[in-house]
Amino acid sequence: TPVSYDYVIVGAGTSGLVIANRLSELSNVTVAVIEAGDSVYNNVNVSSTTGYGLAFGTEIDWAYQTTNQSFGGDVVQTMRAGKAIGGTSTINGMAYTRAEDIQIDAWEALGNAGWSWEVLFPYYKKSQQLQVPTEAQAAAGVTYDAADNGFNGPLKVGWNPALNVGDVHTVLNETYAALGVQWNEDVNSGRMVGYNRYPSHIDVALNVREDAGRAYYYPIANRTNLHLYPNTLAHRMTWDTTAQIPTANGVVVQAVNSTTPYTISANKEVILSAGALASPLLLELSGVGNPAILSKYNISTVVDLPTVGENLQDQTNTGLAIDTADNTSYSGTSDYVAYPTAADIFGSEITNISATVLAALPSYAATVAAASGNVTKASDLLSFFKIQHELIFSTTHPVPIAEVLLTPSGTAVDCEYWALLPFARGNIHITSATPGVPAAINPNYYMLDWDVTGQIQVAKFIREIFATAPFAGLLGTETKPGFDVVPQNATTAQWQAWNNGVYRSNFHPVATAAMMPKEVGGVVDTSLKVYGTANVRVIDASVLPFQVCGHLVSTLYAVAERAADLIKSEM
């Protein structure tokens, strides 16, 4: 029997389930959600609140592979993403940190009217239900500002019951202050710089991960106007051939246990929420993209939009480790985060570095444009890069430039870190007209000097943290990389050689269907509608035009909440 709904959403992930929930609040609207994965409600690799990584490599991890990273050590990297009801929020690190206010304002400066911090801030709060810290956690340094948090939204946010409540926090706080990184009362206020004990997306009472399924889907799963198709792969959109402007009227899908594709019809809109590494591919498989790529696979062009899949921005993640002094052992989750500025980590070199990077921007733009076959324009990239340079090097209000996570665990302290704002941009494209065939994903890690310098300078800064009192008193010998591998006075080349062998994707891909004016290479407009189509939207990490300094889900929930209101306002 033919099936049809008003709105067909592809991807029951972080963003898609927000849209499904908010649209199906209207009882006269019918909604379908197509999801390749299954329910993970009872999967302990998901629900465990101390089990980060348990789901990696299992059937709920897409484990996408990049192309060979020729600037980044000639290696292939794995880009993880969740394949389940709840999407990547079911396998991620659960960190809940937002963005710097001025970097959301930069979306508006780019030409996206109506997308500013002031507009998005209420949507962060709308999605959030803060569970306040326990007395013991408050005594161990956890703070928050009630004015910056939501208390009535679907998404439970709070501090892990296993949080380390010992005195490491006090020691770290003094150490960071000695390095100029001050305590930040609430990292989610739009001002991220400083040291903080960040919250997670977690159901504190049940002590389970609060993923998008638990927050936005299971509580309303019995709505009769909402139908979720699990274990079902979306292949492509279908088009109304009688319409003047390309109008999607359905999605071809196939259940995993079947060999027969069928079509789920859309009366009003198709919404792609398959993630930054899947939504652009669905556009291409449906004939929306670069004709030069589509024709290679005999896909007829429905909308000529060459920047589909371009502008891919990710970060890279590296780790240092050091033994504790006297084999002292630590337990519990840590959630000690520092967001230093460029001035914090470059010290007296800051003015030189700022000038050097500024002077290099035209060549960065030319390099990135050339790597896309000039589909993205060097002049447009240069204007984006100037905005990014100003965010990083502003002398009055800089954004943070790195995330530093210290985790005392057993008799070691692990320290994961990543530079937040590389300039490199890559792309993702189909390699076949057959749905499900792996794509060519190229983030171009370490393509530009700044991307290398930034990552290495954070490592040097972490060595300073290790060497600064009072934290230094808790520590023994550095084991990763260790001074035998990377000496104290190592050159950039020595650091880079080590880094190339140990780095990974930071799993924060964005911008592959960026919200920007069409003239500068945007794929969606400010209502997240795909240019040249009447009724196709992309609502997921693909649309963020710039990387943000926080982890992604809080911002994605906020963007999806606002997008749902925009769709409703057009009904």
Ligand SMILES: Cc1cc2nc3c(=O)[nH]c(=O)nc-3n(C[C@H](O)[C@H](O)[C@H](O)COP(=O)(O)OP(=O)(O)OC[C@H]3O[C@@H](n4cnc5c(N)ncnc54)[C@H](O)[C@@H]3O)c2cc1C
């Ligand atoms: C290991 C890891 C750790 C992370 N840690 C954090 C963290 O601590 N905090 C944080 O905020 N962010 C973190 N992130 C990032 C964050 O989780 C993601 O950016 C975010 O969840 C992406 O949301 P989305 O809506 O764009 O897509 P997703 O949540 O990935 O949803 C996409 C959905 O679409 C489905 N899908 C894809 N293709 C198809 C198809 N063809 N047919 C049908 N369904 C399809 C997928 O199965 C998936 O369910 C992490 C990411 C990873 C991978």
